[in-house]
Amino acid sequence: MNNIPRRFLFIAIVVFIATAVLLIFSGINRSRMTAKITIEVSPSGSTIKLNDKGIKEGTKKVRPGSYTIKVSHDGFTTGSKSITISKNQDVYVGVVLDPSSLSTNNWFDTHPEDALKGEGITGKSMDQASQELQAKFPIITNLPLIDQEYRIDYGKSKKEPDNPQALAIVITYYSESGKQQAIDWIRFKGYNPDNMEIIYINKPFSF
Numbered sequence: 001m002n003n004i005p006r007r008f009l010f011i012a013i014v015v016f017i018a019t020a021v022l023l024i025f026s027g028i029n030r031s032r033m034t035a036k037i038t039i040e041v042s043p044s045g046s047t048i049k050l051n052d053k054g055i056k057e058g059t060k061k062v063r064p065g066s067y068t069i070k071v072s073h074d075g076f077t078t079g080s081k082s083i084t085i086s087k088n089q090d091v092y093v094g095v096v097l098d099p100s101s102l103s104t105n106n107w108f109d110t111h112p113e114d115a116l117k118g119e120g121i122t123g124k125s126m127d128q129a130s131q132e133l134q135a136k137f138p139i140i141t142n143l144p145l146i147d148q149e150y151r152i153d154y155g156k157s158k159k160e161p162d163n164p165q166a167l168a169i170v171i172t173y174y175s176e177s178g179k180q181q182a183i184d185w186i187r188f189k190g191y192n193p194d195n196m197e198i199i200y201i202n203k204p205f206s207f
Contacts, residue, residue, distance in 0.1 A: 033061040035085045039069060041095045042118040043107065046073040064089070071095040075104035092128050094121035129164065137167060139191050149178025152185070159197055168197040174204060 038059045039048060048055050049070045050062075064087045071079040076097035085091050096118040099105050108115040134141055137154070145152040151172040160166035169186070173179035179200065186193050 033063055034087045035062050035064050036060070036090045037062055037067065037069075037083070037085065038090065038092045039095075040092070040117075040121050040124070041071050041079075041097070042121055043073055043076070043097065043111065043114040044117065046071050046076075046095075046097060069093050069095070071097060073097055075099060075101040075107070092124055094125045096121050132165065133167065136165065139169070139186070139189060140167070142189065145185065147178070147181065149174050150182040152182055155199070157197055158199065166197075168199045169193075170199045170201065172201040172203055 036059055037050070039050075039055070039057055041048060041057060044057075048057065050060070051067055052070075062085065064085055066082065066084045068080060068082045077100045079095040079097050081093055081095065083091055083093065099107050108118065140154050143152055143154055153170040153172070154167050155170050157163065157166035157168045159168075171179065171182045173182060179202075183193050186196075
């Protein structure tokens with residue numbers, strides 16, 4: 001009879017230890033998830049995979065690192081976005097799929113809620129892209145700069161034309177002194193022109 005309580009005690013101890021270990025590892029795993037990804041898609045009901053693992057729309061805590069988000073829906077093109085997220089960073093990923101069959105050709109006309117959602121996603125994505133560019137190239141917050149002898153803008157990169165996160169500084173100058181003044185202004189603002197892709201456009205004064 002004494003063996004029965006001992007067995008129960010042994011089982012209880014094993015269960016307690018296993019539970020404690022599980023909670024410790026779970027806590028460690030959660031503590032490593034210091035970044036957040038918010039995913040929003042249109043049309044609703046699309047299949048979403050984060051690094052090939054199915055997830056739902058919304059905000060998900062993740063570990064810092066690289067991720068690929070794939071979105072699919074019957075009758076629509078498949079969308080894919082790759083991101084790299086850092087510690088304590090919040091990233092928004094919005095995907096709007098395009099109809100790819102006759103049955104879904106008028107989808108957004110007949111599903112106004114998805115059309116409205118898609119417009120919101122597009123707006124948020126543009127805002128985030130703008131914020132990311134400003135964080136990467138803070139000089140653009142001061143542009144365009146227009147002077148009598150030069151003008152400084154920014155535009156599409158010629159070195160990386162397919163990279164939406166790459167851009168070039170465009171200096172239009174009307175004299176050689178204007179060109180030098182533009183470069184001096186960039187240095188005055190604390191930036192190194194040697195580290196920038198700069199496109200020069202010479203437009204001499206015409207008399």
